Amino acid sequence: MIAKRIIPCLDVHHGVVVKGVSFRELQTAGDPVALASKYVEDGADELALLDISASIEGRETFVDVIRRVASEINIPFTVGGGVRSAEDAYRILANGADKVAVNTAAIQNPSIISQISERFGAQCTVLAIDARREYDSGRVWFQVYSHSATRPTGLDAVRWAKKGEELGAGEILLTSIDQDGRRTGYDIELLRRISSIVTIPVIASGGAGDLRHFLEAIKQGGADAVLAASVFHYGIYTIKQVKEYLISQGVEVRL
C-alpha cells in the first residue's frame, strides 16, 4: 500500500525560511536550500515551499529559490503563496516544482483550479485551505480564511474542499489557523470532516508538536500526509524519529 508522507514545510520570506504562530510573529529559521537538503537527507517524503513575501522583489527571489531547491533535491515539492493564475502556476512548474498550491486566488475565482488542472493535470493541482473553528449557536463549523488567514470568507471549509475536488484539485493542503505553530496537535475534527468527504489525498497542517500528534492526524483524522514546520525547524523531532515512531504504531512509512 501507499506510505503515509511526512512533509516539512518551509515558509519563505524574501529568500529566508521563517515561522510564526497562527501566521504571525515570524522568526527566522534558516536558508531554504540548506534546510531542504537537510530534510531530504533526513527522510522527508516531499517538501512544501510557501512564498510569504508580500513584494515583487520577494516574488522574484522566490523563483530563484525554487530553481535552486529543484536542482538540489530528488524528491517532489509543492510550491504555494501568491499564485494568481495558470501563468503563475506555469512559472512555478517550469522552474522545477512538481505541484502548485492555490489558496486566496481560488477563493476569489474558483475556475483557476480547473484552469491549472486542465493544463497541468490534477496531480499538480493542490488546493490549500486555511480554516478556523467557528461556533454558531452550539454548532461547530470551519470557516475558510483568505489572504494568509486574515480575511474570513464565509465559506464552509468542508464544502469548499468538495468543490475544489470537483473543479479538479488533486490534493488538499488543510491548515488549521487555530493550531498553526502552537505545537498542541492537529485539528482532528477539521481533518476528519474533510478527509471523509473527499476522494483525493488530504495533507494535515498546523499543530504538530509531539509524536502522537502525527499518529492522531493519520489514524483519527484520516490524513494521507502530515505537514509540519516548527517541530522540524527547531529540532524538537527529526523526520526519522517521527517515522520510526509511526512504524512502531503500525503505520506504513518509507524509511
Added chain:
Amino acid sequence: MKVGILNLGLSNLFSITSAVKKLGAEVILLEQPTTEIDALVFPGVGNFMEGARRTQGIMGELLDYISSGAPYLGVCLGMQLLFESSEEGPGDGLGFFRGEVRRLRAAKVPHMGWNKITPVRPSPLIEDVQPGEYAYFMHSYAPRPVEERIVIAITSYGEDFPSIVGGGAVFGTQFHPEKSGRTGEKILKNYLQAAKR
C-alpha cells in the same frame, strides 16, 4: 554519453534534466528523436489526450526510433503513450505495446506518494533494486498491457498495476524516477548503463 529529452511541453523538464546531468550524461532537449543521441527520455505528466495530440506530429519518427532498437525511457505519461489508447480521452498512443490505459480503481485518486515497486521479472533497469523499495507516484491512470511478459515490476494501489514495463531497449516507468530519491537514481543510472551496451 548524450541523452535526448523529448520536449513536447508536457512536463517540467527541469528535474529530469538535472537528474540525468548529475549522472554525468550530456542532455539535449529535442522536439523529435535524432540519431545523434545514445538514449532518449520522454517525460510527461497530465492528460493522455493532450499527450497523444502533441505526439501525433512525430509519431512516425518516434516509432522508427524505438523500432530501430534505440534506448527509450518513457516516464508517467511518456510510459502510457507507449500503449494503444486510454480511457482518459480519445487519441492514439504509439501502440508499441498492446493494451489500454485505464483509470485506477482505488478509494482515493490520484495515486499520490511513495509506494512499493515489486519486481516480477529480471531486467537491467532494476539491477540492485530490492523488492519493496519505494518510488514516487502521481497519476490517476495506469496501463493494462495485453502481454504479461512486458511487465517488469508491479505496484499495488487498490489493485495491482504495472509500474515498470519494458521490451528490448524500450522501458516505461509509471512513477517518476527523478523524484524517487536513491531508488529513482539507481533506475536512471541503470537505464543509462543499459543504453551504453
